[in-house]
Amino acid sequence: MQFIDDLDVSGKTILMRVDYNVPLKDGRVQDDSRIQASIPTIEYALRQNARIVLCSHLGKPKGQVRSELSLAPAAERLSAILGRDVALAPDCIGEKALEMVRSLEPGQILMLENLRFHPGEEKNDDEFSRELARMGDIYVNDAFGVSHRAHASVVGVTRHAPSCSGGLLLKKEWEYLSKVGDPARPFVLIAGGAKVSSKLGVLENLMHKVDTMLIGGAMANTFIKAQGYSVGTSKVEDDLLDKAREIMQKAIENKVQFYLPVDFMLGEGPDAESAEGVCPFQGIPGHLMALDIGPATCTLFSEVLHKASTVIWNGPMGAFENRPFSQGSRNIAELVSGLKATTMVGGGDTDSLIHELMLQDKFSFISTGGGSFMEFLEGKTLPGFKALEECSSK
Numbered sequence: 586m587q588f589i590d591d592l593d594v595s596g597k598t599i600l601m602r603v604d605y606n607v608p609l610k611d612g613r614v615q616d617d618s619r620i621q622a623s624i625p626t627i628e629y630a631l632r633q634n635a636r637i638v639l640c641s642h643l644g645k646p647k648g649q650v651r652s653e654l655s656l657a658p659a660a661e662r663l664s665a666i667l668g669r670d671v672a673l674a675p676d677c678i679g680e681k682a683l684e685m686v687r688s689l690e691p692g693q694i695l696m697l698e699n700l701r702f703h704p705g706e707e708k709n710d711d712e713f714s715r716e717l718a719r720m721g722d723i724y725v726n727d728a729f730g731v732s733h734r735a736h737a738s739v740v741g742v743t744r745h746a747p748s749c750s751g752g753l754l755l756k757k758e759w760e761y762l763s764k765v766g767d768p769a770r771p772f773v774l775i776a777g778g779a780k781v782s783s784k785l786g787v788l789e790n791l792m793h794k795v796d797t798m799l800i801g802g803a804m805a806n807t808f809i810k811a812q813g814y815s816v817g818t819s820k821v822e823d824d825l826l827d828k829a830r831e832i833m834q835k836a837i838e839n840k841v842q843f844y845l846p847v848d849f850m851l852g853e854g855p856d857a858e859s860a861e862g863v864c865p866f867q868g869i870p871g872h873l874m875a876l877d878i879g880p881a882t883c884t885l886f887s888e889v890l891h892k893a894s895t896v897i898w899n900g901p902m903g904a905f906e907n908r909p910f911s912q913g914s915r916n917i918a919e920l921v922s923g924l925k926a927t928t929m930v931g932g933g934d935t936d937s938l939i940h941e942l943m944l945q946d947k948f949s950f951i952s953t954g955g956g957s958f959m960e961f962l963e964g965k966t967l968p969g970f971k972a973l974e975e976c977s978s979k
């Protein structure tokens with residue numbers, strides 16, 4: 586695979602796929618880590634006097650234009666970081682956007698509007714990919730966080746772009762994570778977060794690599810229910826109960842220690858102003874939700890983690906954005922940051938929490954990826970990497 590520093594990009598127009606799928610609050614970027622992570626590649630291209638056309642998705646607008654998912658706040662934040670103008674095109678394809686691209690001077694930056702406003706993006710549509718490829722002379726993928734998606738801006742575009750490469754962020758993630766082929770043991774996975782369905786598949790695959798799994802977040806509810814316990818009104822994927830049972834069986838067969846929360850912080854909903862107290866996993870009342878791991882679970886997880894030599898953490902332990910349900914995630918962050926083990930973290934939510942707690946320098950490595958981070962670690966070839974390799978060799 587080739588990277589941007591292998592190419593001569595001077596004076597060229599670079600179509601750069603970044604992952605600016607950042608958390609927003611009141612129309613402003615709440616955590617700019619992913620924007621910061623793209624700065625080295627942008628500055629490299631600026632030093633080469635290139636014209637830069639940035640493209641990204643934000644959220645899941647499902648092919649519809651949704652003004653609250655405009656990339657305007659990301660353009661504004663990037664402009665503030667760089668101290669230079671970042672214009673925003675009203676669309677990511679079409680004549681107006683193309684006109685704005687053509688009027689760029691060397692050293693100028695244009696951001697295209699949210700790719701997922703078009704259904705062709707997630708469908709990896711060939712016509713959409715061709716239109717997108719018209720926005721640059723060179724396509725650069727610096728979006729590690731979305732490189733597991735076979736979407737038009739990650740895969741399809743490489744079939745039409747005259748030249749392709751990875752950015753410096755992609756290079757860093759690739760080089761660092763590749764070193765983790767043979768982890769020091771015990772090797773512990775902490776898995777949490779709300780993307781239950783996608784994480785279950787990851788758990789199944791990592792079953793052959795880790796020694797211990799610690800499960801938190803909404804995902805835990807599905808496992809608790811799969812064991813026959815009531816989870817009240819908690820978030821559960823009922824269609825995955827059999828799969829959850831299968832995973833627990835596989836853990837036994839593979840001698841993987843599989844830990845679920847033993848207690849939960851309860852609430853009426855993730856936005857509730859206060860918690861309703863703690864209860865053991867067998868006793869969740871019918872009208873309440875499990876919204877965070879409880880103190881006994883933190884103690885249990887702490888005992889396991891103190892013996893670990895390698896720790897991978899993906900996904901918060903509860904509804905951490907709301908203070909009453911953030912303590913479990915905070916405790917795990919403090920705990921992992923203080924371990925002597927090699928500690929690796931991936932996932933937008935987990936990154937946000939670590940930055941909020943200002944613990945980012947206390948982890949061995951913080952990936953900008955969530956799903957891509959996990960899939961890379963389990964040895965899968967990411968569609969974005971495969972596409973770049975095929976494009977580099979054409």
Ligand code: 3PG
Nearest residue numbers: 604606730731933955956
């Ligand atoms: C992420 O936040 O993990 C990446 O930006 C990918 O987003 P997605 O899960 O919506 O594809």
